[in-house]
Amino acid sequence: MASKRTARSNIRKRGGTYTYYVYGLGPDGTRKQYSQGGFATQKEALAAQTRANAALLDGSYVADKRQTFASFLVDEWLPTKRPPTLEESTFRSYERNLRLHVIPNVGSVRLAGLTPMHLNQLYRSLLDSGRVVPATGRRRFSDEAVEAAHEARANGRTSQQIADMLNSEPSFNIDDVSRHAVAAMLRRDAQDVVKAAPEDGLSPRTVRYIHTIIRAALRDAVRWNKVGRNIADSATPPPSSATQAKRASTWTGTQVRQFFEFVAESRYLPAWLFLATSGCRRGEALGLRWSDVNLETRTAIIGHQVVTVDHEIVFKDLPKTKRAHVVRLDPGTVSMLQSWKAAQNAERLLGGPGYANHGLVFSMADGRPFHPERFSREFQRKQEQFNRANADESLPRLVLHGYADLRVMPTSARDPLRGAGSGLLMSA
Numbered sequence: 001m002a003s004k005r006t007a008r009s010n011i012r013k014r015g016g017t018y019t020y021y022v023y024g025l026g027p028d029g030t031r032k033q034y035s036q037g038g039f040a041t042q043k044e045a046l047a048a049q050t051r052a053n054a055a056l057l058d059g060s061y062v063a064d065k066r067q068t069f070a071s072f073l074v075d076e077w078l079p080t081k082r083p084p085t086l087e088e089s090t091f092r093s094y095e096r097n098l099r100l101h102v103i104p105n106v107g108s109v110r111l112a113g114l115t116p117m118h119l120n121q122l123y124r125s126l127l128d129s130g131r132v133v134p135a136t137g138r139r140r141f142s143d144e145a146v147e148a149a150h151e152a153r154a155n156g157r158t159s160q161q162i163a164d165m166l167n168s169e170p171s172f173n174i175d176d177v178s179r180h181a182v183a184a185m186l187r188r189d190a191q192d193v194v195k196a197a198p199e200d201g202l203s204p205r206t207v208r209y210i211h212t213i214i215r216a217a218l219r220d221a222v223r224w225n226k227v228g229r230n231i232a233d234s235a236t237p238p239p240s241s242a243t244q245a246k247r248a249s250t251w252t253g254t255q256v257r258q259f260f261e262f263v264a265e266s267r268y269l270p271a272w273l274f275l276a277t278s279g280c281r282r283g284e285a286l287g288l289r290w291s292d293v294n295l296e297t298r299t300a301i302i303g304h305q306v307v308t309v310d311h312e313i314v315f316k317d318l319p320k321t322k323r324a325h326v327v328r329l330d331p332g333t334v335s336m337l338q339s340w341k342a343a344q345n346a347e348r349l350l351g352g353p354g355y356a357n358h359g360l361v362f363s364m365a366d367g368r369p370f371h372p373e374r375f376s377r378e379f380q381r382k383q384e385q386f387n388r389a390n391a392d393e394s395l396p397r398l399v400l401h402g403y404a405d406l407r408v409m410p411t412s413a414r415d416p417l418r419g420a421g422s423g424l425l426m427s428a
Contacts, residue, residue: 011045018042020049024056024225056225069114070107072226073098077217087319088309097210101126101202112227119214119235126207127238131200145174149186159183180374187381204238211237255395262386268378270340271362271370275400277333282400283307286370287315288361295338298329306369313369315358337361376400 010021019037034052039045078098081091105122106114145166152162159179166174166182202210215232222230251259256276263269275285283305292301303324307314318324329337340361347365348355356367363369379400387394 011042011049013042018045020045020052022049022052022056055228067111067226068107069109069111070103072111072221073103073107073217076224077220080220088314089307092309094213097213101130101210102214111221114218114227114231116231116234116236119211119232119237123207123211123235123237126210127201127204129200130202130207146185149182153186159186162186208237208240211235251395251398258390258393259383259386259395262389263382266378266382267365268370268375270336271375272379273336274333274362277330278327280327281305282372282375283316284318286360286362286372286375289359290341290361291359293337293361295329295334298331298334300327300329301325302327306372308372311373313371315369 012019012021014037017037018039018041019035020039021033021035023031023033025032034056036048036052039048078091078095081094083091085091086094102122105125106118109118148169149162149166152165157165159182163177163179163182166177211232215230218227218230218232221227260269260273263272266272271285274280274288275282278285278300280288280302284302286306287304288300288302289304292303294300301324303318305316305318307316344363348357348367351366354366356363358367358369360367360369376399383395383397
């Protein structure tokens with residue numbers, strides 16, 4: 001009888017309905033009060049309270065049946081995943097995929113009412129028409145500025161000269177535009193670029209990745225007594241067999257040599273050659289420091305990387321899952337690095353106090369790191385130029401990116417670009 005009085009003391013009449021109160025552990029492990037109202041009679045509230053106490057004991061209690069999936073993701077789940085819980089780049093990836101693909105589609109659904117069918121419909125929609133049309137770049141040029149830039153280029157002016165012209169003319173309303181921005185603008189405007197149409201779908205691999213994010217979020221929702229079970233376990237994302245990477249394209253030793261001869265004047269050539277002979281990833285090569293290179297023992301310690309977060313350059317150590325490791329350098333690569341170091345030392349002396357001395361092996365003329373995305377785009381652009389100039393001997397399309405970069409088969413000890421059977425391999 002006493003327990004019944006205690007239970008009823010946690011039921012209150014509010015207006016014309018009754019509300020029950022129960023107590024359990026919150027997400028942070030502390031004691032927390034939960035309540036639910038709207039019951040017509042005290043007896044109904046007491047019965048619901050009894051069920052709620054039982055659910056609290058077996059871990060199936062749902063704290064707020066009105067909360068939307070978007071509210072849970074944005075207000076509660078994502079904040080717990082901020083660095084250092086996740087790497088900055090991983091957190092940004094989670095946030096971006098939820099913001100672009102999940103919340104617009106199922107964000108308004110109540111968290112407690114989310115079903116496997118909601119997720120199945122989401123995945124089908126993303127596969128069919130999930131690609132978001134990219135926005136224009138951060139820097140916007142007026143039509144007048146674009147026209148003036150094209151006219152200047154037609155008159156033989158360089159990108160730097162065009163940038164200086166745009167910066168010096170107040171009517172263009174441009175502040176401190178770089179030659180790289182001018183080159184990119186001219187390239188985009190000159191090409192008839194077909195942007196992704198809204199009806200284009202995401203790849204099965206991307207949709208399965210989004211499923212992984214949702215499943216992780218709902219797993220925490222179960223732990224925090226937000227939902228009774230993880231409905232993502234019952235959903236049907238694209239099968240793992242559909243997400244396997246396509247077979248990589250390859251370049252023969254002859255093609256490698258032809259391409260590197262074609263780009264002999266490119267500042268990126270030493271870094272591309274190092275990727276080809278070391279098998280390092282893009283970010284690892286761009287993060288390599290002279291203090292980690294021993295030309296006498298022909299070794300390099302790969303322990304740092306340059307990555308981008310929201311398109312901004314970030315220096316990072318290698319993740320714990322990979323850790324620093326040593327790669328052996330062939331004589332041709334050592335010879336290249338010796339020449340490159342001498343040239344870089346001359347640039348540092350010429351730059352004086354304005355030289356950004358990060359100690360990087362591969363850098364811009366002023367010592368600043370190469371931007372990884374621009375580094376990859378330039379590689380792609382040079383491939384396209386080579387294929388236009390050599391239509392009868394075009395190269396298979398290869399792509400540099402941050403996860404599966406450039407690998408090369410064992411090469412001749414004399415020359416990393418020579419040797420029968422050597423081949424260049426990158427994920428396409």
